[in-house]
Structure formats: C-alpha cells, structure tokens
Amino acid sequence: MKLGRLGVWYSADKCNATQVGELVRVVERNGYSAYWYPEGRGHESMALASHLLCKSEKLMVGSSIANIYARDPWSARQGMLFLNEFYGDRFILGLGVSHKPMVEGLRGQTYDKPIGTMSAYLDGVHKGLPTGTAAPVVVAALGPKMLELAARKTMGAVPYNVTPRHTAIAKKILGPDKILAVEQKVTIETDPAKARALGRKELARYMVLPNYRNNWLREGFTEAELANGGSDRFIDAMCLWGDADTVRRGLRAHFDAGATHVCLQPVHEEGNMAARDKIIETLADV
Template sequence: MKLGLQLGYWGAQPPANHRELVDAAERSGFDSVYTAEAWGSDAYTPLAWYGSATERLRLGTSVLQLSARTPTACAMAALTLDHLSGGRHIVGLGVSGPQVVEGWYGQRFAKPLARTREYIDIMRQVWARQAPVTSPGPHYPLPLQGETSTGLGKPLKPIVHPLRSDIPIYLGAEGPKNIALAAEIADGWLPLFFTPRMADQYNAWLDEGFARPGARNTRETFEVAAVAQIVLTDDTEAAYAAIKPFLALYMGGMGSEDTNFHAEVYRRMGYAEVVDEVTELFRSGRKDEAASIIPDAVVDDSAIVGDEAHVREQIKVWEQSGVTTMLVSPGSVAEVERLASLVH
C-alpha cells in the first residue's frame, strides 16, 4: 500500500501549513502529493509550488476539471510540470457536474463519457508528438472548422518535446460506466467515496473496461488511488461528528437536488433513505441537522476511524479490496508521520 497526501482545494484563504505537510510527506516515505480544484483555487499552481520543494514525491491532481481547460491546454500544463519535476506528474481528470460546468465555466455538459474519451485522445497526441494534433470532434474539433471559424486554423505539434511521451492519466469516476471507462482508457481510478464492502461490484465494473478491445492496462498494471479519510483517535464519537458535515455537503448540497453524482454513490451503497433526508434538510438550510442524522455506520463505510490497531487492520482490508494508494489528508506533521509508520 502506498500513501498519497491529498491537499485538496483551498477554502476562503490559502492553507497555512501545506508546505510543512508536503515536506513531512517527502521525509516520511509518502508516494505522492495531490491537489484539487472546484471554483476557487486551481490545481496546477499549488502543485507546482509545493512540488518545487520536493525531489521524490509524485505530483498528481485529484482532480482537474475537464471544462476548465481545452485538452491541448491541459496537455501543455502537464508536459510543462512533468519536465520541471523530472517526470513525476500524474494527470487526474474528472468531468465535474453540470452545475459547475455550465454555471462556472460556461461550457456544455452533454455526453461526459464521449467528451472524456476525446479529451484524453488529444492529450496523448500532444505528448506523443508524432504528428500535428488533429481531432474530428464533435466535442473538441481540431482544427476548428465551420461557420464559426475563420478557416485559417492549422494542425500543430507542440514546440516543446515532452519529457515523457505518455504521462499517466487517472480518472475521477463515480458511476459504473465511468469506472469502466477508466479501466479501458486510463492508467488509474480516483474514487472519492470508496467502500471495501463494494469491492466485488467495483471489480466487475473495472473488469468490463479491462476486457474491451484496446484497453491500456490489466488489473496488475492499473492504479486505484482512493481518497481515504483516516482519523487516528480514541474518541471516535468526536471524529464521526467532525466528518458528518463534509458528508452532508457532498450528499445533500452538491449539484442540484435531482442531479448529484456524489449522492448517487451513497444510493448505490444502500443509503437512499439517508440521502433523501439529508438532501431535504440541507437544501432547506438546516445543515447542522442534516449532518447530525447521518448514522455512524455511513461514516464507517468509507472512512477509517479508530486507534492504531484498528487503522492498521482496515488499511489491510482496503488493500485486499484492490486499493493501491490511499489519499489521506492529515492535518499536522505529527499525523503525517504517524500514518506513514502504519504503512511502512
């Protein structure tokens, strides 16, 4: 089992201790550090900033939003960071949801699976640098043609020769079709709310992708880098209470009332009634109450809360379920070091 430091995205202000956490992760044997983006801080700038102070940690995004950049712009940023880091970059991509894509980026959300496939194909053309980059579309046509274009566009190759012609791409995927797509065209899967209880179902969806013609990987070469809330504590009641507002936000407050991909994850886990009640309370402004009605068992399903013996045991369970990297978010240098000691 490998550990990744998940820094996430910023809140109202830049975090004060992320540099210290990155330094501790590098010293303690973590495999990687990851950043994210929503509609505030971007993922690439902090990753480059903190990555410049490291020599060994792999630098990943979990996740970049497809609609934030054209595929060639994303490929440019990736090849640049890959050069600067000596080949340590991992591109984690996700489609986000229609509320963010249309409301923040002003882009269309239609056909997310097809858009993802086309986006990744263009990125890999850029990095391969074997020919000028072209795409017939329909989502990212290169060069642009038709009534809205000047007709002067021409296919181009990147000026910079990429350090690696095939930078790893992981997909943030929650639904069955998207998970299968990750297994087919990507190098790894980034699950947000993973539960070992559903390992057989996840493996069935992944196997569907691995079995498709032209699949890039097998189970043996595919990474599953799962977000894992690990809280080392003897006061489990307080830890559950601290996690529940986060779950209430994702379960009841993300997306719209009838289109929330995170909520669907919990429905597939068997918590449809909880999701409905949390959503109703959260969207009526009763956020504290929405968090309080979430049962402890729901937290336990996708988090690890307890003393060192319990955490060690559960890490083994996650590993046996197919997880290759656990993306953790310790709040202090001491927590980084304690988590590292449980794995290494």
C-alpha cells in the same frame, strides 16, 4: 513512473502559501509516495502542481482532480508534459468531470454527458503524443462505465468517497495492470460523537452532489442513511475513526480489495494543522 503504496490527499484551499510548502514537506518526510490535491476555488490546478513539485524532491504530485471544464485538452496535455519535463516525471494528471453546480453555477458552462465528454477529452489529451507514450493520466471514476473508460484510455482511476466494496468492484473492471488509487478519510479520534461530528462536517459538501449520492446508493446505502447528515453506519464507512490500529485496519481493507495505492485524507478540527500532521505521521506505516 512508479506510484508507491501510500499517499496523502488534502485540499490546498485549507492552507496559505507557506502552509502548503510545509504540508508537502511533512508528507515527503514521512515516506509517502504521493500528494494529491483537488482543484479548489483558490488555486489553479497546473500552477499549484508546479509549486508543490518545486517544494518537494522525490514526491509524486497528482491532481485529484483537475476539472476538464477548467482547461481544454491541449492545455492539459501541455501542462502535463511541462511539469514532468521540468520536475523529473513526478506529476500525474488526474482528470474529472466535476459536478453540475460547479460547472454551470461557478463557471457558467454547460455540463454535458459525463462519459462522452470525458472520452473526447482524453482523446484530445493523447492527441499528438509520440506513438507508444504512456501518458500519466488517471480518471476520477465511480460508476462502471467511467471505470471502463479509465481502463481503456488511461493508466487507471482515482475513486473518491468510496468503500472497500467499491474498490473490489473497481479492481475487477480496471484489471490487474491499472492504477487504482483510492481516497479514504481518516481521523484518529476514539470518542464516537466527536469522530462522527468531524466526519459529518467534512462530508456535508458532498452529500448534495448527485454523482456521489448515486454511487453510495449503488454501494448499498439507502436514501434514509444519506438523510440528515448521514447515518452512523454511513459516516463510519466514509471517515475511518478510532485508535491508530483501528484506522490502519480500515485502510488495509482497501488494499485487500485490490487498491494499488491508498491516499488518506486527514480529517481534523478546522485550522488544527498539528492534528493533521499527527495523523499523517501516525499512519505512515500502514
């Protein structure tokens, strides 16, 4: 299983059934190696993966992430094996511990200690696999302990909402032979006010989640920079903007820091799928 240089991250919750298929075709037609999707409120992760794989021919499809509280390890393993058997080894199972409000508030479950819970879950996913089988599993890892766990028990990590500084740290922890697939928000907009407004709107949902806030503080941002929707410096780091060449340089900074794969997330005005597709087309040559 080979994951190429570039991918696209985009929530299927923003699309209807027809639009999801059209998006996958745009991603594949422009030469991206993978399409990554979150487990939103509108789609079950494994069912959505099957639809995405069915609508593509060679594209890798990765969950980023499948919530470990949404299904037991046996079900995750069986889903992973089924999808790869039926669709030519094109599925990557990206797993994450999610966030307390989404686990306890939405699902009514108890949010347990992330490292121990993920470690036990990974053991369950790998249990029963043939000896020597390299299961296509990666972990949404931000902090050093989760990155170390990803290095020990999986093929790598899929960090989200990070900077090249974090990419360099993650690479050092993971080592040279692991996947480091980094998500980066992008918009091709040269007006600073418009670009930052788009970035702030996209980031608003994440600003209240402790997992991300704690990592941003580790990265060197201050509490003041995370207040009131985020400072300009913070927004500029989280959502690259400018002309195409400027955005390309920002994406390449992750490769320079050690990323093996960068999945760009198009940020655009709500419902403007043409703008989304234009971003995908324009940045396919990073």
